[in-house]
Amino acid sequence: MSAMLSASVEAVLNRLLSLDPISLQRLQAYHGKRIELDFKGTGMRLFLVPGSDGIAVYQQLEEAADCTLSATPLVFARMGMGAEASDQLFSGQLEIRGDTALGHSFGRLLAGLHIDWEEQLAAISGDLIAHNIASGVRSGLQWLSDTHQRLDKDLKEYLQEEVQAMPSDYELQEWLQAVDTLRDDVERLQARVERLQARRSAQ
Amino acid sequence: MSDPESTHFGYQKVAKDDKQNRVKAVFDSVAGRYDVMNDLMSLGIHRLWKRTAIEMSGVRKGHQVLDLAAGTGDLSSRFSTLVGDDGFVLMSDINAAMLQQGRERMLDEGHSGNIAYAQINAEQLPFAENSFDCISIGFGLRNVTDKQCALNAMFAALRPGGRALILEFSKPAPGPFKTLYDTWSFQVLPRLGKLVASDSDSYQYLAESIRMHPDQETLKGMMQEAGFERCDFRNLSNGIVAIHRGFKI
Numbered sequence: 001m002s003a004m005l006s007a008s009v010e011a012v013l014n015r016l017l018s019l020d021p022i023s024l025q026r027l028q029a030y031h032g033k034r035i036e037l038d039f040k041g042t043g044m045r046l047f048l049v050p051g052s053d054g055i056a057v058y059q060q061l062e063e064a065a066d067c068t069l070s071a072t073p074l075v076f077a078r079m080g081m082g083a084e085a086s087d088q089l090f091s092g093q094l095e096i097r098g099d100t101a102l103g104h105s106f107g108r109l110l111a112g113l114h115i116d117w118e119e120q121l122a123a124i125s126g127d128l129i130a131h132n133i134a135s136g137v138r139s140g141l142q143w144l145s146d147t148h149q150r151l152d153k154d155l156k157e158y159l160q161e162e163v164q165a166m167p168s169d170y171e172l173q174e175w176l177q178a179v180d181t182l183r184d185d186v187e188r189l190q191a192r193v194e195r196l197q198a199r200r201s202a203q
Numbered sequence: 204m205s206d207p208e209s210t211h212f213g214y215q216k217v218a219k220d221d222k223q224n225r226v227k228a229v230f231d232s233v234a235g236r237y238d239v240m241n242d243l244m245s246l247g248i249h250r251l252w253k254r255t256a257i258e259m260s261g262v263r264k265g266h267q268v269l270d271l272a273a274g275t276g277d278l279s280s281r282f283s284t285l286v287g288d289d290g291f292v293l294m295s296d297i298n299a300a301m302l303q304q305g306r307e308r309m310l311d312e313g314h315s316g317n318i319a320y321a322q323i324n325a326e327q328l329p330f331a332e333n334s335f336d337c338i339s340i341g342f343g344l345r346n347v348t349d350k351q352c353a354l355n356a357m358f359a360a361l362r363p364g365g366r367a368l369i370l371e372f373s374k375p376a377p378g379p380f381k382t383l384y385d386t387w388s389f390q391v392l393p394r395l396g397k398l399v400a401s402d403s404d405s406y407q408y409l410a411e412s413i414r415m416h417p418d419q420e421t422l423k424g425m426m427q428e429a430g431f432e433r434c435d436f437r438n439l440s441n442g443i444v445a446i447h448r449g450f451k452i
């Protein structure tokens with residue numbers, strides 16, 4: 001379900017921002033602006049809207065964005081992981097349309113968050129179930145399983161299959177696997193960049 | 204309804220004046236634990252429904268938004284982010300206790316400057332015509348005594364080009380799922396209500412008021428009756444909930 005994705009990304013970003021009062025403060029300057037992230041090659045896009053308590057994330061908004069950052073998911077992931085990489089990435093791999101000044105400064109802000117994707121994904125997958133979505137679901141389901149065995153099963157099935165609001169164990173494993181692969185790729189890429197840099201400065 | 208002086212309070216028929224008092228009593232009694240109960244009642248999915256409503260609202264920077272029956276402000280909070288510093292959100296509810304909860308929450312979240320609070324009955328809007336770009340009512344219309352009157356008032360207060368957004372429980376498509384949902388809301392919810400809010404009557408009322416609410420097509424017709432154009436609705440979660448939208452052209 002698409003709303004699930006934007007809810008997850010929103011949860012990650014805001015968790016990080018809550019630990020980083022300075023970025024949160026800087027964000028105020030963009031209150032109400034729409035920044036679109038276009039994940040090249042996937043057809044996926046997200047709209048980010050900064051506000052007083054963090055960033056709201058939506059899957060689709062009717063009006064056009066103030067600026068669009070367009071890049072492959074890997075580039076975005078990389079960008080979120082550190083400011084140092086950002087300058088290289090800004091040259092070429094990240095395309096900015098619309099209000100480019102906004103795009104640049106927002107991109108830098110994202111880079112400054114130093115997102116540890118693995119930790120964050122682990123946190124939301126646990127958290128979404130435990131907290132965001134299901135602060136009540138668990139106790140609800142627990143209670144149900146005592147009294148309404150059958151209903152319990154139906155509800156779980158309903159949630160997983162019909163609404164897909166909660167990932168099944170299998171899906172979760174797949175997802176974490178994909179994240180691991182992505183992380184390894186990124187680490188290899190980083191090592192390569194470092195080797196190239198070292199070679200360059202040795203010359 | 205044959206008797207013009209009576210209306211529905213859940214499945215019980217009550218005199219019109221009485222309904223407002225009873226609705227008030229319901230929300231007074233749940234205000235403190237309202238957010239927890241919301242999560243329980245909808246298994247947390249109400250957050251996703253609200254998110255979709257916001258995406259359909261068309262609200263953007265600079266807009267003036269009126270959120271009716273705002274409760275603790277889930278929609279108002281998101282609107283406040285979207286309208287930016289130069290926009291404005293009026294968060295309103297008929298119930299002072301709910302509004303107070305909402306206000307505290309907004310302050311906690313740092314929303315201020317572009318948001319104000321008002322105790323307002325959705326049937327009698329104290330605004331000049333053509334005042335807002337968007338008027339929303341989330342899970343509130345079913346509590347309103349005279350729904351047509353509320354829709355008319357919303358239409359009048361909107362600017363040309365503005366839209367009304369109604370997020371409300373609706374009629375699920377028939378099938379095994381509907382049976383399950385009925386069991387959930389009539390058997391389970393009131394007991395949960397008792398457990399968490401020690402108040403099963405209130406939740407029995409909520410479940411019943413959901414059943415008495417007009418279905419998708421009926422509500423759409425009522426919006427057209429009020430003057431709205433290009434009315435449409437979108438079913439969420441198999442029609443448990445629908446988002447209706449209409450424009451003032």
Ligand SMILES: C[S@@+](CC[C@H](N)C(=O)[O-])C[C@H]1O[C@@H](n2cnc3c(N)ncnc32)[C@H](O)[C@@H]1O
Pocket residue numbers: 226230271272273274275276277278295296297298301323324325326340341342343346347348
């Ligand atoms: C179920 S809550 C919805 C709150 C919020 N919009 C949400 O989606 O979480 C319904 C709210 O409607 C309010 N309400 C009931 N009758 C009303 C009326 N005639 N005018 C305005 N608000 C009303 C109640 O006080 C209550 O806060």
